[in-house]
Amino acid sequence: MLLRYNILVVWASAAHKLWCKxxxxxxxxxxxxxxxxxxxTTGTILLSLLLAFVLGQVLAWVYYFTHSGLSYxxxxxxxxxxxxxxxxxVMSTIANxxxxxxxxxxxxxxxxxxxxxxDTRDIAFIFCSLVIGMATGSQRYEIAIIGTVFMSLIIxxxxxxxxxxxxxxxxxxxxxxxxxxxxxxxxxxxxKRFCGNFTLISAQDSGFGSxxxxxxxxxxxxxxxxxxxMLSELEKIExxxxxxxxxxxxxLEV
Numbered sequence: 001m002l003l004r005y006n007i008l009v010v011w012a013s014a015a016h017k018l019w020c021k022x023x024x025x026x027x028x029x030x031x032x033x034x035x036x037x038x039x040x041t042t043g044t045i046l047l048s049l050l051l052a053f054v055l056g057q058v059l060a061w062v063y064y065f066t067h068s069g070l071s072y073x074x075x076x077x078x079x080x081x082x083x084x085x086x087x088x089x090v091m092s093t094i095a096n097x098x099x100x101x102x103x104x105x106x107x108x109x110x111x112x113x114x115x116x117x118x119d120t121r122d123i124a125f126i127f128c129s130l131v132i133g134m135a136t137g138s139q140r141y142e143i144a145i146i147g148t149v150f151m152s153l154i155i156x157x158x159x160x161x162x163x164x165x166x167x168x169x170x171x172x173x174x175x176x177x178x179x180x181x182x183x184x185x186x187x188x189x190x191x192k193r194f195c196g197n198f199t200l201i202s203a204q205d206s207g208f209g210s211x212x213x214x215x216x217x218x219x220x221x222x223x224x225x226x227x228x229x230m231l232s233e234l235e236k237i238e239x240x241x242x243x244x245x246x247x248x249x250x251x252l253e254v
Contacts, residue, residue, distance in 0.1 A: 084132050187240070
């Protein structure tokens, strides 16, 4: 029993010494390590902020020219520039002080951001502005410039090639007709011309003895550029009213 107790005491003492050595090494690394390269003077800080402003504008202009959704916001475009500058200033404020970095993290944890970002593409731009600001603020100018140019080229490539676009386009077609539709009806013929596939979702009588029937179709359009032609062809059919076409891509962007 005594031997087992002595072994436990020796093991606990060795573990305690090892733990103390590890903690001392970690503290020494944190104190001696340099989070940044170069010295922070008035000139270097101004250069970092100026470069952050220029690169933030490049990112904002790329976002402006490549945006194709319905949720465009001028304040978001301006925020891309401001985020880049603010993060660069924060990195300059932290400098080589680990204590300042911890204190700044604690102060920022009090802030709560409640704005909803609908488009995941906008989140990617926010991350880009954050990284550019971190690179300029830490005086890693080569990384900031090369990263901005590379990301801008990738974004322009994705925009010009319409990468990821799903064809054909999905949509919902609604209209009222004073008769029932059969396979040989002009409506069916027009839908076969412009749609790769179409499915009848509902056909509801208006009631009160009226022969008008309200139709709802889910359509897969071959070429979205010909939507107006398809609608004009449908309007020529006698007895058709209240035609509306809603593209699913537009619903997802609202």
